[in-house]
Amino acid sequence: MSVINFEFRNEVLKHNASLSYCYQCSTCSGGCPIALITNGKYNPRKIIEEAILGLKDKLVESQDPNPWLCSTCQKCVELCPQKVELTEIFTLIKNRCFESHKYPEAFYLQGHSVFENGIAIPYSNAIVARRKTLGLPEIKTAPIEEIKTLMKETNFEKNILEGNK
Amino acid sequence: MGYDLFLGCVIPARLPYLEVSSRKIFEKLGIELHDVDGFSCCPDPTGIEQIDHKTWLTLGARNLSLCNSNGGIISFCSGCVETLKGVNYSLNKDNEAKKEVNDYLSKVGKAYEGKVEVKHFAQVLYENLDKVKDSVEKPLEGFKVAVHYGCHYLRPSEIIEWDDPFEPVTLDGIVKNLGAESIDYDLKMECCGNPVEKSDKDLSLQMIDNKLKAIKESGANCVVVVCPACYQQFEFNQRELNKKNNSEYDFPIFYLSELIALSFGFMPDELGFKFHRIKPSKLFESISFTV
Structure with a gap:
């Protein structure tokens, strides 16, 4: 059984007050390319409904519907007659999933790479050589210690290292 | 400046x-x-x-x-x-x-x-469209281009503040000024599916398959994109889909800058076209575009 979690509902509302404008018309789901090809198994309206009700266990624990299927195409945000910022709300939900270590591995890999290298895709020797052949300049990316300091400050380090299980 | x-x-x-x-x-x-x-x-x-x-x-x-x-x-x-x-x-x-x-x-x-x-x-290029037009040395005759805007170039419009989120014109405008034709197709405004790959590879493939199908039906002979995620989605998945579904996708995928560079008279060799998985040379031959 799902339990209403008022604290979670208030947290979402604090993050993005537009949640309270939703009147469940389902325009978002009607325009969603993922809802279309999953026959509604992925359903943005339902995620918003669960957020309004504060059903944290559904959203974060069982992930039904699975918020990680959002393609971030932002169509729902444009279409919503009530100007609910759906993808901002989905972001908060996914952030909470991250803190609970319930997220697809590809996100871990990217997060880990940015933490270790400052960039999502480190430069391989082959690419460095290819850049030279193509006449492209050498790239000096961010000092890694500086990026690590910031990612410690925002608690990212703790969450990404704990997620490595 | x-x-x-x-x-x-x-x-x-x-x-x-x-x-x-x-x-x-x-x-x-x-x-x-x-x-x-x-x-x-x-x-x-x-x-x-x-x-x-x-x-x-x-x-x-x-x-x-x-x-x-x-x-x-x-x-x-x-x-x-x-x-x-x-x-x-x-x-x-x-x-x-x-x-x-x-x-x-x-x-x-x-x-x-x-x-x-x-x-x-692409915004800066559109703002300098006259300059772009004046620099065209080799009009792209025979290029029937399926323009893919992608999502993040346009939306959320309140943040991006550029072009229309559902009926955009800028990329088509640039492509036409290079002497190419912009071909309308079903699902033109749909997402390529790349971001979903991190969570569900099959869904992601289904999305790009649907787009490629629509492009094939439209009669376009190439695709133009302005985002590296879209580029990878279109370029890297055609062969995989062909293997999986017996489809015959063979569209060269151009970055907008590549099409412009071609029209400015730069050579495929100096642009690194050999690194494309789907070589544009076949298209050039079929439409008698001499490079």
């Missing part, structure tokens, strides 16, 4: 040939791009932002704090543009968040002010 060039991760570290054409056309147009040391990942609005919004804001603000060209920042990547515009948007409307981010940045001796304008390279 001129712009600070924000390269991001995917183009310079995986698809450097796309950087070649992009740099060449701006040089030809006399629009200065300055390389800046010390940028990190933008960070990815479909990746890092989804797992930690605060980190996304902080690293994005740090990147913006490094910019000092009058024109602001230009990027060849729609994802980087969305992040940098999005960070500006979020921090400029939320003083509390701005203060928090600046507290973090002070630990590394940086400060975010929020005054740097961010532009997509």
Whole structure:
């Protein structure tokens, strides 16, 4: 059984007050390319409904519907007659999933790479050589210690290292 | 004047040939791009932002704090543009968040002010459309182009503030001015599916398959994109889909800068076309485009 979690509902509302404008018309789901090809198994309206009700266990624990299927195409945000910022709300939900270590591995890999290298895709020797052949300049990316300091400050380090299980 | 060039991760570290054409056309147009040391990942609005919004804001603000060209920042990547515009948007409307981010940045001796304008390279090109048109030496006759705008070039429109979110005109306008034809197709405004790959590869493949099917039916002979994620989705998955479904996709995928460079008279060799998985040379032969 799902339990209403008022604290979670208030947290979402604090993050993005537009949640309270939703009147469940389902325009978002009607325009969603993922809802279309999953026959509604992925359903943005339902995620918003669960957020309004504060059903944290559904959203974060069982992930039904699975918020990680959002393609971030932002169509729902444009279409919503009530100007609910759906993808901002989905972001908060996914952030909470991250803190609970319930997220697809590809996100871990990217997060880990940015933490270790400052960039999502480190430069391989082959690419460095290819850049030279193509006449492209050498790239000096961010000092890694500086990026690590910031990612410690925002608690990212703790969450990404704990997620490595 | 001129712009600070924000390269991001995917183009310079995986698809450097796309950087070649992009740099060449701006040089030809006399629009200065300055390389800046010390940028990190933008960070990815479909990746890092989804797992930690605060980190996304902080690293994005740090990147913006490094910019000092009058024109602001230009990027060849729609994802980087969305992040940098999005960070500006979020921090400029939320003083509390701005203060928090600046507290973090002070630990590394940086400060975010929020005054740097961010532009997509296609926006700058459209704003200089007359110059682009005047530089065309070889009109792209026979190119029937399926324009793919992608999502983050347009939406959320409140943040991007460029072109119409559902009925855009800028990329079609540029393509037509190169002498090519823009072919209308079903699902033109749909997402390529790339961001979903991180969560569900099959869904992601289904999305690009649907788009390619529609493009095939339209009679287009190539695709143009302005985002490296879209580029990879179109370019890397055609063979996989052909193997899986016995389809016969064979569309060369051009970055907008590549089409422009071709029309400006640059040679495929100097643009690194040999690094494409689906070689454009076949198309050139079939439409008698001499290079």
